[in-house]
Amino acid sequence: MKYFISLILICSSFFVSSQTIEDALSTETKFYNAVDKWVAFPSQKNDSTAVYGFIYIDEHAGFTFRMIGDFKIVDGDFKNIPNDIYKTTIFASRLSKNSRLFALLNEEQQNQLNLPVTPDWLSVYKLQAGDVSYLTNIGNKYNAVGASQNALEPLLKAYAIEPHYEGLEFELGYAYNALFQFEKSIPILEKAIKYDTSNELLYKELGFAFLNLEDIEKAKDVYVKGISIALSENNKIEMAFNLTYGYYKQMDKSNFNLWAKKVREMVKQDSPYIAYLVQMEEQWPE
Known part of the structure; x- marks a missing residue:
C-alpha cells in the first residue's frame, strides 16, 4: 500500500x-x-x-x-x-x-x-467614467467591434442621464438592431427623430428596424424621409436598397421594380448593388 x-x-x-x-x-x-x-x-x-x-x-x-x-x-x-x-x-x-x-x-x-x-x-x-460622453464613447467602441451586447450597459446608463446627448440615441438604436431587438430600438429612434429631424443615421436605423419587423409601409415612410434629407450618398443608397430588398422578400414586384430603378439611378454600373439587384431579378419566380 x-x-x-x-x-x-x-x-x-x-x-x-x-x-x-x-x-x-x-x-x-x-x-x-x-x-x-x-x-x-x-x-x-x-x-x-x-x-x-x-x-x-x-x-x-x-x-x-x-x-x-x-x-x-x-x-x-x-x-x-x-x-x-x-x-x-x-x-x-x-x-x-x-x-x-x-x-x-x-x-x-x-x-x-x-x-x-x-x-x-x-x-x-x-476619470470621466460616469459622464454621458464617456459612456457614449464606450458604447460606440463596443458597437464598432460587433459587441453590441456589451454596449448596452454603458449606453443605457448614459440614456438615463441625458437621452438626447449627441450620437447616443443612434448608438443605442444600433445596438438593439444588431441584437435583433427591434421593438426596443423603435421607440428610442422615434423619440430621437422628433428631437433631431435632420439626422439621417436615425432614419436609416429606424427604417431597418421596421423592415425587420416586416412593417414595410412604415419602413417606406421612414426611408423616403431619410433619403430626402440625407447628405451622404452612401446612406441614400443603403436606405433605397434595403427597401428594394424588403419588397423582394414580400414578392411585391411592382414596388421592387420601382425601387430597383431608383437604386440603379443612384449607383455606378460596377457597384455591388447592381449585382445584388440582378441576382434578385434572376431568382424571381415566374
Whole structure:
C-alpha cells in the first residue's frame, strides 16, 4: 500500500511539472469580453513562456492591451520572468475585430504573478467614467467591434442621464438592431427623430428596424424621409436598397421594380448593388 501511494505521488508530481503553457491557458476569450481584466497568451518567441497583461478601453483610442510581463510554469505555478524593460517602457497595442483570443487569468494565477485586482494606472482612463460622453464613447467602441451586447450597459446608463446627448440615441438604436431587438430600438429612434429631424443615421436605423419587423409601409415612410434629407450618398443608397430588398422578400414586384430603378439611378454600373439587384431579378419566380 505504501508503494502504491508513493507511485501516485510521483506520477502526480510528474504531471504537474510537465504542464505546458498551452495546457494552462485556455485562449478562447474575445478581447471585448476581457475588458478590465488580466489576460495572457503563449509567447511566440518561446513556447515554454507566456505573455500577460491587462485589457482596458481608452475612451478615444479604443480597446487596448498593455503588456506587463512574461511568465513560465514552474512546478505547476506561474512564475514571473524578470525583465527590467517592463519597468521603463510601456508596451500597448490597439485591438480590433481581427485581434487574437486571450486567456483570462483567474485569481490564483494573478496571485502567483503578484498582480493587483486592477493596475494603478487604470484610474487615469476612468476619470470621466460616469459622464454621458464617456459612456457614449464606450458604447460606440463596443458597437464598432460587433459587441453590441456589451454596449448596452454603458449606453443605457448614459440614456438615463441625458437621452438626447449627441450620437447616443443612434448608438443605442444600433445596438438593439444588431441584437435583433427591434421593438426596443423603435421607440428610442422615434423619440430621437422628433428631437433631431435632420439626422439621417436615425432614419436609416429606424427604417431597418421596421423592415425587420416586416412593417414595410412604415419602413417606406421612414426611408423616403431619410433619403430626402440625407447628405451622404452612401446612406441614400443603403436606405433605397434595403427597401428594394424588403419588397423582394414580400414578392411585391411592382414596388421592387420601382425601387430597383431608383437604386440603379443612384449607383455606378460596377457597384455591388447592381449585382445584388440582378441576382434578385434572376431568382424571381415566374
